[in-house]
Amino acid sequence: MSLNIQSIFRIIGAVLLVIGICMLPSVFVSMRCDEPSVYMPFIWTMVSALLIGAILTKACKSHMKQLKVRDGFLIVTLCWLIAGALGAVPFVATGSIPNLADAFFESCSGFSTTGSSILSDVESLPKGIVFWRSFTHWIGGMGILIFAIALMPSLGISGQNIAVSETPGPSLDKVSPKMSDTAKILYVIYFLFTVLETILLMLGGLNLYDALVQTFGTVGTGGFSNYNDGISHFNSTYVTVVITAFMVLCGINFNLFYFSVKRGIRVFWQDSEFKLYLLVFGTSSIFMTMVLLLGKTYSSFPAALTDSAFQSASILTTTGFASPDYETWPTICQIVLLMLMFMGGCSSSTSGGIKIVRIYVLLQLIRRGIATRLHPNVIENITLNDKKMPSDTVSAIASHMFLYFVLVFAGAFVISFENLDLLTCFSSAITCLGNIGPGFGIIGPTENFASLSDFSKVFLSIYMIAGRLELFTLFILLTPRFWNANH
Numbered sequence: 001m002s003l004n005i006q007s008i009f010r011i012i013g014a015v016l017l018v019i020g021i022c023m024l025p026s027v028f029v030s031m032r033c034d035e036p037s038v039y040m041p042f043i044w045t046m047v048s049a050l051l052i053g054a055i056l057t058k059a060c061k062s063h064m065k066q067l068k069v070r071d072g073f074l075i076v077t078l079c080w081l082i083a084g085a086l087g088a089v090p091f092v093a094t095g096s097i098p099n100l101a102d103a104f105f106e107s108c109s110g111f112s113t114t115g116s117s118i119l120s121d122v123e124s125l126p127k128g129i130v131f132w133r134s135f136t137h138w139i140g141g142m143g144i145l146i147f148a149i150a151l152m153p154s155l156g157i158s159g160q161n162i163a164v165s166e167t168p169g170p171s172l173d174k175v176s177p178k179m180s181d182t183a184k185i186l187y188v189i190y191f192l193f194t195v196l197e198t199i200l201l202m203l204g205g206l207n208l209y210d211a212l213v214q215t216f217g218t219v220g221t222g223g224f225s226n227y228n229d230g231i232s233h234f235n236s237t238y239v240t241v242v243i244t245a246f247m248v249l250c251g252i253n254f255n256l257f258y259f260s261v262k263r264g265i266r267v268f269w270q271d272s273e274f275k276l277y278l279l280v281f282g283t284s285s286i287f288m289t290m291v292l293l294l295g296k297t298y299s300s301f302p303a304a305l306t307d308s309a310f311q312s313a314s315i316l317t318t319t320g321f322a323s324p325d326y327e328t329w330p331t332i333c334q335i336v337l338l339m340l341m342f343m344g345g346c347s348s349s350t351s352g353g354i355k356i357v358r359i360y361v362l363l364q365l366i367r368r369g370i371a372t373r374l375h376p377n378v379i380e381n382i383t384l385n386d387k388k389m390p391s392d393t394v395s396a397i398a399s400h401m402f403l404y405f406v407l408v409f410a411g412a413f414v415i416s417f418e419n420l421d422l423l424t425c426f427s428s429a430i431t432c433l434g435n436i437g438p439g440f441g442i443i444g445p446t447e448n449f450a451s452l453s454d455f456s457k458v459f460l461s462i463y464m465i466a467g468r469l470e471l472f473t474l475f476i477l478l479t480p481r482f483w484n485a486n487h
Contacts, residue, residue: 004071006060008078013056015079019086020049022139023132026090029209030128038128041093049086073476080465084108087136096129101454108461110136112468113350115223115320115437118450118457123228127209134216134224140468141220141250141350142190189257190350193219197246204238214239218246221350223320223437231323237306240323244310248281251317251345272385273346273357280356281316284340285309288333295330308333315340318352320437322445334440341430341439352435352467354404361389361397403471407433411463415456428452432463 023046030039087107091097097106102118109116110133122130194215201211213226227233231240252274259267268274288308289301298304307324314321315337326337344353361382368380382389411429418425420442427439428449438445449457466474476482 003074004068008071008075009056010060011075012079012082013053013060015082016049016053016086017057019083019139020046020053022135023049023090026128026132026135029131030126033127035126035128038090038094038126042090042128042132045086045089045093070482073473073482076469077465077474077477080111080469083111083140084461084465087111087132090129090132094126094129096125099454101457102450105449105457105461106133107136108464110134110222110224111140112435112464113137113140113220113222113318113352114432114435114464114467115217116432116443116460116464117224117448120448120450121228122226127226130226131209131213134213134222134226137220137222137224138194138216139220141222142187142254185258186254189254190219193246193250197242200242201239204234204236204242206234206239210234214243215246217321218243218319219250219350221247221250221317221319221345221352221435223314223322225321231310231321237302240306240310243321244306244313247313247317247319247321250319251277251313251349251351253346253348254350255348270385272383273360276360277316277346277356280340280343281309281312284316284336285312288312288329288336291330291333297329311337312340315436316343316351317345317349318434318436320431322438325444325446327440327444327446338427338430338440341427341434341436344434354401354434357384358397358401360384361394362401365394365398400471403475404433407463407466407471411460414459415452418452418456428456428460429463432460433467435464435467 023042027039027042027046030036030042084104084107087110088097088100088103091103091106092100097103097118105116105118108114115137119125122133125133197215197218198208198211201214202208206214210226213224214231216222217224225231225233231243234240252268253271256267256271256274285305285308288311289305292298292304292308293301298307310321310323311326313319314323318341326334342354343359344355345351347355347357361384364380364382368382371378371380382394408426408429411433412422412425415425415428416422420428424439424441424443427441428443431437431439431443438447441447442451443449449460452460462474
């Protein structure tokens with residue numbers, strides 16, 4: 001096996017530095033709230049991460065080699081697992097989540113922007129811990145390593161092969177010739193969304209702390225809140241509308257925002273994935289609104305539309321905020337939400353799930369299948385944005401979707417050993433693999449994953465990371481070919 005071990009350790013060191021620095025805001029929050037039992041464990045964890053990170057980056061500096069694709073897969077997987085483990089330390093050290101499996105689950109859920117939880121009373125936790133729990137969404141939303149890539153030129157590292165393994169979508173479109181510049185541009189957009197939503201929420205009456213926590217959960221499409229009843233706590237249509245709008249925005253391919261500045265807003269309407277994304281969101285929102293009104297679940301059209309749009313955006317973008325209890329809605333609405341769970345947002349967004357672009361390609365494959373059966377000699381190309389897609393890209397998308405459904409069934413099979421109901425088993429696998437958050441049954445919007453065994457929690461934690469890394473990045477490491485030096 002030919003792996004650049006020194007380079008791998010150097011990049012792991014860079015990621016440890018990033019995570020250590022990212023703990024600093026939580027230290028300030030816990031100090032501001034006079035929580036010494038919280039900020040001291042944070043300080044020790046932060047110092048340890050920075051020290052180890054500095055040692056790794058310095059010690060391996062003279063042994064740097066060009067990274068290969070094989071290295072990228074291993075680096076990305078290791079870094080996300082390390083992030084999940086390191087992020088769990090403050091939970092355990094402060095006694096907020098003393099169980100190791102629970103803490104690892106909560107940390108992986110945060111970094112992977114899944115939003116699933118084992119906590120039933122978030123409001124009883126120290127504010128510094130709650131802030132860290134939500135901030136992990138913001139760190140993981142755009143990607144830990146996408147952020148690190150922006151810093152890698154200063155470390156003498158090329159980030160291209162890491163970005164290929166890290167990016168959430170079928171491909172990574174570069175908005176700049178240099179990968180590090182692309183990463184910086186994407187993070188500027190991400191930061192601007194964060195600032196803008198925070199300001200708008202504060203204009204709606206939220207204090208800075210509440211606004212930041214909801215914003216982290218929104219722009220990272222994670223869904224953690226600092227209140228047990230989530231967004232319902234604010235009882236504000238304005239807040240719900242603002243969060244809905246930003247969930248939809250952050251489910252869009254971030255590259256389009258950059259290109260819209262360069263080429264004009266028409267780039268959105270020229271993008272096939274964006275148009276299908278809006279169609280799915282709009283259709284599901286309006287359909288559920290009509291069902292809720294006709295079924296007398298709601299008597300007010302504005303209220304029905306607001307909640308339908310909010311929940312459609314929350315599930316479609318895999319944010320996972322749960323304002324209304326959708327398990328009390330008519331069955332047909334729950335079916336619509338279940339279908340949205342299998343879709344996800346756009347590629348190169350902060351969303352999880354299968355991704356709309358793959359759904360778009362799948363629909364074309366079905367159309368081509370029908371056409372070739374009617375006319376065997378007809379040639380039907382698979383296109384995206386009026387350009388023919390390479391056959392290997394189409395094949396990769398088809399294999400990804402097949403693996404996704406296989407893993408859903410495999411995950412449900414493993415969870416079934418808990419002797420839970422069928423809906424809970426399947427939705428556990430779907431919501432963790434798709435980085436969605438709440439599911440159905442005992443893990444619904446008003447419940448959590450606390451009742452599952454430690455084994456199931458660790459298993460689903462791995463599923464969250466696998467889903468965040470587009471499945472193949474993690475599972476490639478489980479194949480003998482990866483570890484065979486001759487391949």
